[in-house]
């Protein structure tokens with residue numbers, strides 16, 4: 581666990597690569613499953629960089645078992661999905677550094693951009709615990725951070741100079757907690773990839789840093805959603821509602837269903853106080869959200885509007901409610917209303933769930949095991 585530590589390496593301590601199994605191999609056969617390796621995704625042999633696709637590649641540090649499952653993903657490596665035209669630009673905001681803005685009229689469900697991570701690394705870059713006994717607790721923390729920085733430098737050095745520069749230009753909100761510059765940027769911009777989490781005790785989560793998606797600022801009523809697509813090894817960003825040209829695009833860095841105080845606590849490492857519309861009057865918004873989440877009635881168009889008015893389309897509970905309503909209509913044999921729900925699910929899921937289209941397939945709706953079961 582890393583807490584506050586002043587920057588710098590303890591005197592006499594030489595940072596080293598000290599993960600379990602010693603110094604990691606770059607790549608190689610017959611390695612133990614929990615060996616870390618440095619690799620590129622898609623894998624590009626270092627002697628033939630010219631085969632790199634126009635989508636680029638990720639410099640990654642992964643355990644062997646995690647790396648091994650990526651190529652077996654159906655369709656891997658597929659090209660990144662691209663919108664038909666450029667729909668975003670990166671530019672300055674009034675008070676949040678850079679941000680991403682829409683340059684087109686977007687409809688709910690529209691793909692905005694795809695982004696292959698620059699780097700993917702273990703979320704907890706904090707070594708093995710095997711540190712010299714003569715170091716104080718604070719010095720050990722410094723040593724841990726210095727080692728993490730060394731690993732990250734290794735990962736970063738495997739990027740081409742342009743992408744290395746892009747990484748180093750990203751925001752860093754960890755300037756005073758002892759993190760080195762590369763680690764600080766990773767902690768400010770890293771996003772999880774659920775499909776890469778290696779189960780175990782403890783599980784091994786990974787963190788990905790992207791060139792463009794990492795520029796999105798946070799809102800507790802975000803207008804975009806992001807999901808990772810393993811086949812193309814890229815994140816996709818899509819509109820969660822209709823968006824006008826020029827509007828800032830936002831993502832939620834935290835769980836939008838949590839109360840405002842909890843959300844603010846989760847945002848602490850990013851070093852800002854959220855001022856989105858839900859956080860400007862948190863008491864009223866918390867009360868409104870609590871009513872919405874606890875609503876026991878099936879989603880009607882009026883109830884649906886309360887969710888979208890509050891900007892809660894990013895919440896998993898919203899998906900679940902729309903899904904239950906889809907099942908309810910199937911159960912009643914109401915294909916028209918099932919289709920309306922299916923269209924909404926497709927917009928929410930098209931870019932993150934390969935099954936999204938099936939909810940609007942009339943033949944599948946009518947052959948569903950629950951079809952018309954309400955009437956026996």
Ligand SMILES: C[S@@+](CC[C@H](N)C(=O)[O-])C[C@H]1O[C@@H](n2cnc3c(N)ncnc32)[C@H](O)[C@@H]1O
Nearest residue numbers: 676677678751753769794795796797798850852
């Ligand atoms: C992932 S970066 C987002 C892009 C960043 N604004 C930039 O200039 O690259 C996260 C950092 O952006 C800033 N930020 C993001 N959302 C914000 C918000 N709602 N209010 C204020 N600052 C925010 C914070 O400095 C945070 O540490």
